[in-house]
Amino acid sequence: MNKKKVALLCGGRSGEHEVSLVSANAIAGALDRERYDVLIIAIDRQGKWWLGEHAIARMQKGEEPYGDPVHLLPEPGRQGLIRLTAQGWEEIPVQIFFPVLHGPNGEDGTIQGLLELANVPYVGCGVLASACGMDKGIMKMLFSQAGLSQVPYQVVQRLQWEKESSSVIETLEESIGYPLFVKPANMGSSVGISKASNRQALQEAFAEALLYDNKVVVEKGVEAREIEVSVLGNNEVSASIPGEIVPCNDFYDYTAKYIDDRSRLLIPAPLTQEESEALQQMAIQAFKAIDGTGLARVDFFMDKKNGQIWINEINTLPGFTSISMYPKLWQSSGLGYSDLLHRLIELAEERHQEKQTLLVKPSK
Ligand SMILES: Nc1ncnc2c1ncn2[C@@H]1O[C@H](COP(=O)(O)OP(=O)(O)O)[C@@H](O)[C@H]1O
Ligand SMILES: [Mg+2]
Structure with a gap:
């Protein structure tokens, strides 16, 4: 049987970089090797793509180079990755991409957009669902x-908070009430999320959430x-x-x-x-x-x-x-x-x- 080449994309420019490497390692270990050849592409914290069997382990240990630098061009018809060589470049065939990236720059539709442009099959949600999720x-x-x-909630933009925080606080206290959960709109792994049970904690919770996003979601704590x-x-x-x-x-x-x-x-x-x-x-x-x-x-x-x-x-x-x-x-x-x-x-x-x-x- 002709084995399919599956490329796992992991790591990435996200707060969930390490978790993603662990997930990808587990997937690489469990993919049926009778059916699939597995390629590992570990994306570093700067967003560079490295191809190699040991790229995950090397990245976890911080041993550069993590593998061979590779690229995916945003144009259909390439059938895989591009690796630059001393002579020019070569194509590395990939049949399916498997993004194993959590959080921003991976779970949010950005990588899915690149895969759509390249017109290659990839696992999981498309651009719209990823971004909305x-x-x-x-x-x-x-x-x-x-x-x-859903529990009662309100969305607050940074500008609104910076201009009129006291009226935002009053509205939240009246319409929802403590305890409140304050979350950056786009994050994951509970990063930037706090529970606030009084006004001072609410102010601190906003400051924390606004470190990660310009948009904040405030919810009733249940x-x-x-x-x-x-x-x-x-x-x-x-x-x-x-x-x-x-x-x-x-x-x-x-x-x-x-x-x-x-x-x-x-x-x-x-x-x-x-x-x-x-x-x-x-x-x-x-x-x-x-x-x-x-x-x-x-x-x-x-x-x-x-x-x-x-x-x-x-x-x-x-x-x-x-x-x-x-x-x-x-x-x-x-x-x-x-x-x-x-x-x-x-x-x-x-x-x-x-x-x-x-x-x-x-x-x-
Ligand atoms: N409204 C809420 N009431 C009670 N607990 C909450 C509420 N919102 C979040 N939490 C707690 O915070 C955790 C993380 O929140 P969540 O919205 O799931 O963010 P993330 O996307 O980072 O997982 C939840 O698993 C839960 O323990
Ligand atoms: Mg959650």
Whole structure:
């Protein structure tokens, strides 16, 4: 059998650089080598692309050069990467790209835009869904349009905060009330997020969130369980069984996610059949609301007292290590890690093929 060449894109110019390298390592280890040849492209913190079998390990240790410098040109027909050589350049064939990049410059539609221009198949959501899933303000608008219930929230722009912070504070206190969660609109891994229980903490929370974005989302803080559902598919979408995160801190902050290993995952989440089904349905609705393709993990809050469900967010490139929630939920739903990767690649090819049949100019 002719093996397909899959290029994993990892690292990147993002706060989630390290997590991405760990996810990519796990994917490289689990891709079926009977079917696929795996190429590793580690993107450094400056945004340079390095190709090489050991690029991840070298980048993790800071050993330059990480591999051979390679480029993807934004023009169709190249069938892969370009490597500059002393004689000129050579093409390195790639059939499928697999972005394993979390956060800005990877999960937000930017890399997807480059892959679209190059007209190559790639795993996961397209430009629009990636961008909408990254921006918590836009995501919330689409969720509310789809009728999905969310905690009360407000979007505040930097200029508005700088010009009239006291009236912004008054409105937030009156219309939502403490505790409030303050988040940069475009981030991930809880970076820049704080919980504020009084006015001074709110001011500090704004200062922190504004370090990362010009747009801030402020939400009502709820006492809730955190439930997550994995979705998979293009036109026909399936949802996994729900899982639950039990954070070791006051909330699921950066430390609880990556540093302190006392947070627990409960798979399946202890829920009734009806609750599970409602969550699965909402997860699929959320995926469709952002026009998702391939994969996403949809995260919910469930009121600890009365069981009310709110959607929190969608992640179009969720953590993908072998112990991450996304693959573990599929594992427990009957789809193992390596089969899941194979299915994601098939979905990427299907979507690419479908797009090739569309006209790019008037038929007459
Ligand atoms: N409105 C809220 N009420 C209670 N906890 C929240 C709220 N918003 C966020 N959190 C806590 O902060 C964590 C990170 O917030 P989230 O919006 O999921 O950002 P990220 O995209 O960085 O994961 C959540 O997993 C949860 O623990
Ligand atoms: Mg989250």
